[in-house]
């Protein structure tokens with residue numbers, strides 16, 4: 001059973017607002033938008049079309065959930081960006097912050113590359129992570145404490161294509 005939590009219209013409106021916020025936050029542009037795959041692929045592609053600044057796009061691939069609804073606790077980095085990160089304004093784009101393990105691992109990794117700045121943009125935030133090492137500056141929606149799918153988010157690789165976010169509970 002699926003229950004729609006954020007419909008396509010609400011997401012489009014919020015993504016446009018986030019794009020405006022990011023545009024205002026980087027007056028000089030020169031931004032490297034790093035999408036975390038796979039979950040962020042739809043969000044990132046919609047978001048960057050609302051950021052009115054010069055920017056580049058690259059991706060990281062990480063996974064910790066596999067086919068499960070709970071984090072395995074081990075964040076596996078499957079692809080590391082080839083773009084030079086040193087001295088860049090990096091905006092890391094996530095679909096969802098849940099336990100915070102993925103972000104903590106990636107922030108650690110990205111800081112080692114000496115970026116000029118590092119900020120995080122997440123479409124959804126469950127606000128249950130206790131020990132986040134870095135604040136999420138741009139948040140689309142506060143999310144319910146349920147397993148969500150759609151708009152990039154999967155369960156066992158299904159549902160990513162849905163134009164809305166739904167709960168499986």
Ligand SMILES: O=P(O)(O)OC[C@H]1O[C@H](OP(=O)(O)OP(=O)(O)O)[C@H](O)[C@@H]1O
Nearest residue numbers: 037038039063064065098099100101102
């Ligand atoms: O805050 P956390 O508890 O770490 O969870 C958040 C992460 O979990 C999901 O990734 P997943 O491992 O399912 O990989 P995917 O992006 O390929 O779906 C999601 O895309 C986030 O990256």
Ligand SMILES: Nc1nc2[nH]cnc2c(=O)[nH]1
Nearest residue numbers: 098146147148149153154
């Ligand atoms: N699809 C999906 N992946 C997640 N990773 C962490 N939390 C979630 C969630 O609610 N849904």
